[in-house]
């Protein structure tokens with residue numbers, strides 16, 4: 001073969017390969033656009049979140065759960081919308097979705113639960129094994145990510161409430177993979193109104209679960225993971 005013939009047959013071979021390849025792709029039995037591996041065995045929920053650490057996905061079981069009463073305040077519920085995002089997503093909606101999931105998780109472990117409004121009449125002198133208020137942070141602050149937990153400054157039961165805060169910090173961080181953001185703990189948290197209303201012997205804490213802007217994806221689309229972190233923190237506190 002001459003040099004020109006070599007070039008000619010070389011080009012033909014390449015064109016034939018491309019034609020066959022395109023034909024298979026367009027008309028072959030494997031032409032579905034979704035790779036089959038995605039359709040088989042979806043990964044565990046936690047694996048979908050890059051930030052989530054590799055922890056167990058189930059909560060610890062609870063002995064004598066029925067002996068405990070847990071109050072959950074769905075932040076702003078019954079009062080106002082809380083923080084609002086540009087597209088109308090409200091903090092109150094996020095808080096309530098998470099609070100409902102926490103209630104569900106605790107009930108399934110046999111605990112008694114009360115879902116409370118922000119300014120619930122039942123908060124006055126409220127007696128329970130623990131009270132947690134669930135809030136989320138601003139949707140206006142770009143570049144801020146993370147959560148924080150606080151108890152009242154002048155606690156009547158500081159050791160118990162410190163332990164509650166520690167449990168929530170540890171378990172919430174473990175389940176969600178979110179960092180702590182302690183620098184943004186405000187008087188609104190440490191002087192939170194419900195702390196003044198509940199019985200002094202009821203351990204209470206407020207959690208800001210994340211920032212609505214930068215943490216929106218996990219807060220909005222993974223409320224079950226958020227709720228597991230809070231429920232695990234509560235169980236950690238009650239079991240010690």
Ligand SMILES: [Zn+2]
Nearest residue numbers: 075082135136
């Ligand atoms: Zn709030």
